[in-house]
Amino acid sequence: MARAFTPKVITANDLIEGDVVYLTAEDCWTRTLSEAEVLIDEAVAQERLLMAEAQTETVVGVYLFDVVVGENGPEPTHFREDFRRTGPSNYHHGKQAEQAHV
Amino acid sequence: MYNYNEFDAAFVAERNRQFRAQVERRVAGNLTEDEFKPLRLMNGVYLQLHAYMLRVAIPYGTLNSAQMRQLALLAEKWDKGYGHFTTRQNIQYNWPKLNDIPDMLDALAGVNMHAIQTSGNTIRNVTADHFAGAAADEVADPRPVAELLRQWSTDHPEFQFLPRKFKIAVTGAENDRAVIKAHDIGIQVVERDDEIGYRILVGGGLGRTPMIGKVINEFVSEADLLPYVEAVVSVWNLLGRRDNKYKARIKITVHEHGIDEIRARVEERFARIRPAFTGIDQALFADIKAAFATPDFRNESTAIFETAYKTDPIFRSWGDTNLADHHAPGYAIVQISLKAHGKTPGDATAEQMRAMADLAEKYGHNELRISHEQNVILPHVHKSDLPAIHSELKKHGLATANIGLISDIIACPGMDYCALATARSIPVAQQIATRFEELKLENEIGELKIKISGCINACGHHHVGHIGILGLDRAGVENYQITLGGDATQDAVIGDRTGPGFAYDEIIPAIERIVHAYLDLREGSEETFLQTYQRVGLAPFKTALYEEAKAYAAE
Numbered sequence: 001m002a003r004a005f006t007p008k009v010i011t012a013n014d015l016i017e018g019d020v021v022y023l024t025a026e027d028c029w030t031r032t033l034s035e036a037e038v039l040i041d042e043a044v045a046q047e048r049l050l051m052a053e054a055q056t057e058t059v060v061g062v063y064l065f066d067v068v069v070g071e072n073g074p075e076p077t078h079f080r081e082d083f084r085r086t087g088p089s090n091y092h093h094g095k096q097a098e099q100a101h102v
Numbered sequence: 103m104y105n106y107n108e109f110d111a112a113f114v115a116e117r118n119r120q121f122r123a124q125v126e127r128r129v130a131g132n133l134t135e136d137e138f139k140p141l142r143l144m145n146g147v148y149l150q151l152h153a154y155m156l157r158v159a160i161p162y163g164t165l166n167s168a169q170m171r172q173l174a175l176l177a178e179k180w181d182k183g184y185g186h187f188t189t190r191q192n193i194q195y196n197w198p199k200l201n202d203i204p205d206m207l208d209a210l211a212g213v214n215m216h217a218i219q220t221s222g223n224t225i226r227n228v229t230a231d232h233f234a235g236a237a238a239d240e241v242a243d244p245r246p247v248a249e250l251l252r253q254w255s256t257d258h259p260e261f262q263f264l265p266r267k268f269k270i271a272v273t274g275a276e277n278d279r280a281v282i283k284a285h286d287i288g289i290q291v292v293e294r295d296d297e298i299g300y301r302i303l304v305g306g307g308l309g310r311t312p313m314i315g316k317v318i319n320e321f322v323s324e325a326d327l328l329p330y331v332e333a334v335v336s337v338w339n340l341l342g343r344r345d346n347k348y349k350a351r352i353k354i355t356v357h358e359h360g361i362d363e364i365r366a367r368v369e370e371r372f373a374r375i376r377p378a379f380t381g382i383d384q385a386l387f388a389d390i391k392a393a394f395a396t397p398d399f400r401n402e403s404t405a406i407f408e409t410a411y412k413t414d415p416i417f418r419s420w421g422d423t424n425l426a427d428h429h430a431p432g433y434a435i436v437q438i439s440l441k442a443h444g445k446t447p448g449d450a451t452a453e454q455m456r457a458m459a460d461l462a463e464k465y466g467h468n469e470l471r472i473s474h475e476q477n478v479i480l481p482h483v484h485k486s487d488l489p490a491i492h493s494e495l496k497k498h499g500l501a502t503a504n505i506g507l508i509s510d511i512i513a514c515p516g517m518d519y520c521a522l523a524t525a526r527s528i529p530v531a532q533q534i535a536t537r538f539e540e541l542k543l544e545n546e547i548g549e550l551k552i553k554i555s556g557c558i559n560a561c562g563h564h565h566v567g568h569i570g571i572l573g574l575d576r577a578g579v580e581n582y583q584i585t586l587g588g589d590a591t592q593d594a595v596i597g598d599r600t601g602p603g604f605a606y607d608e609i610i611p612a613i614e615r616i617v618h619a620y621l622d623l624r625e626g627s628e629e630t631f632l633q634t635y636q637r638v639g640l641a642p643f644k645t646a647l648y649e650e651a652k653a654y655a656a657e
Contacts (some may be wrong), residue, residue: 084152
């Protein structure tokens with residue numbers, strides 16, 4: 001039997017800035033994971049992925065990654081995605097720095 | 103130093119013009135990412151985890167002060183105020199925006215620099231001994247050969263779509279500081295019956311299948327060098343496995359066909375192409391050699407140095423670790439550590455880059471070098487200037503006295519930046535350095551090279567570290583494998599794996615157990631870690647690593 005589908009979020013990097021973005025339910029790209037759309041149906045996820053991949057003028061490197069839904073919305077299950085939504089550990093750069101100003 | 107001629111300048115300007123137009127077309131939506139990606143890679147532009155990355159070549163690790171200042175300018179104007187020097191003598195900027203990169207490339211062209219062939223399946227930046235032209239043990243300066251190869255390989259029409267990337271390193275000394283045995287081609291300048299020639303090795307490499315390079319030719323004459331190297335790359339270009347990227351490097355080709363068959367094919371190819379090299383390359387080579395003439399050294403007392411060495415213990419300690427022998431009397435090679443305890447190995451701020459550029463201009467014949475060990479070198483310094491240099495370095499956090507010691511760690515960017523990484527490297531390096539600084543054991547331990555890679559591609563050279571650390575993803579958790587006894591010198595050896603890996607929070611204590619085992623096992627402080635390892639083997643270290651951990655856990 002095929003493995004059960006686990007909740008996912010669509011991510012990419014912004015074409016110009018290169019920073020990490022997530023797809024929202026409103027078809028926009030957000031810098032904040034908690035605002036991302038959580039996909040729980042495999043067929044819908046594939047369809048949304050195709051739509052996102054077609055946006056080559058906005059983003060680069062579109063893919064789905066696993067999340068669990070917590071109190072503040074989706075949380076990554078893998079450390080790679082945790083680093084992507086935070087920034088590097090050696091400097092206070094990237095999202096961790098930018099979101100502190102918001 | 104080599105300065106661009108009109109041809110070089112026009113070539114780089116044209117490439118930059120093309121790339122600017124390619125970026126514009128990409129942004130306007132006229133190129134898809136699939137179309138654009140090979141174009142950006144040809145110009146050193148990667149997409150990493152958090153941003154784009156621009157990798158700039160520093161051919162054979164040689165820079166002048168104006169170039170270093172320009173690198174500082176790029177860091178400040180288009181990045182976050184710093185740059186990262188890599189194990190292949192390049193510099194990487196971790197935060198450029200795509201539409202700024204054409205301006206960055208133009209700024210580089212202004213000081214004879216570029217990012218061409220720092221990525222993709224081409225012949226990459228040719229690296230060399232960072233002590234080139236200064237080392238006391240050198241047969242000849244390897245940089246003219248490296249520059250000749252740079253010119254030959256840049257946009258070489260036959261070699262723009264190789265089976266995989268191809269890396270060449272050159273050394274002019276028997277003591278190998280350029281890791282030539284871990285390169286696709288390693289070249290050693292040698293002398294035979296008063297004639298300069300080249301010993302050629304092929305098929306070295308690290309990555310998932312580490313191999314030590316094999317000698318394919320003991321002596322290739324100066325006039326035969328380019329056609330011979332061209333023959334090697336040509337034979338591999340045809341034979342190399344394009345069906346499987348993990349088997350595409352020349353090390354696998356040499357392994358599968360055997361060095362004797364490769365040698366025979368190279369000889370055959372060489373015989374065919376040699377007549378096409380009619381001597382223009384040799385005329386060019388003569389000009390290049392002239393550009394690398396030894397500076398005029400001064401003959402002066404070194405008394406100031408000797409007094410400072412006797413009276414200032416901090417200066418003495420720095421001198422003991424960070425200076426190397428120069429061939430000219432009264433001179434020294436200064437190694438500036440980019441490994442301050444707790445900092446990121448290989449990173450320098452714009453301010454630090456400018457400070458080093460100023461020192462090179464004032465005291466060092468305007469020359470700087472980047473080592474594959476991610477440090478900066480002032481190759482020609484009169485000893486009487488050393489106290490002033492040291493005092494200036496201290497002001498900029500650049501006087502760390504740890505070259506060759508446990509905190510002088512090579513570390514790849516790892517999962518803090520790199521899209522290929524499977525685990526982090528930088529924080530492991532930071533914690534090891536900080537831990538042994540706290541223990542005040544660094545000088546007691548002596549020479550010990552730790553090298554850390556954040557994935558199997560081995561940019562951090564872990565296989566040839568005395569202690570190698572490889573970060574992996576094991577079931578969604580960072581896990582670190584240890585190898586021991588590797589050696590990156592002329593006696594190159596791939597390290598032995600100790601056994602199961604360690605979690606992120608277990609790796610520092612594991613390194614500590616290895617080091618304590620060494621201190622217990624060594625026959626006096628003169629015996630280095632590597633010598634002890636070679637004498638006693640893996641077994642006692644394994645016991646220390648695994649049995650002692652169990653014993654502690656049971657307590």
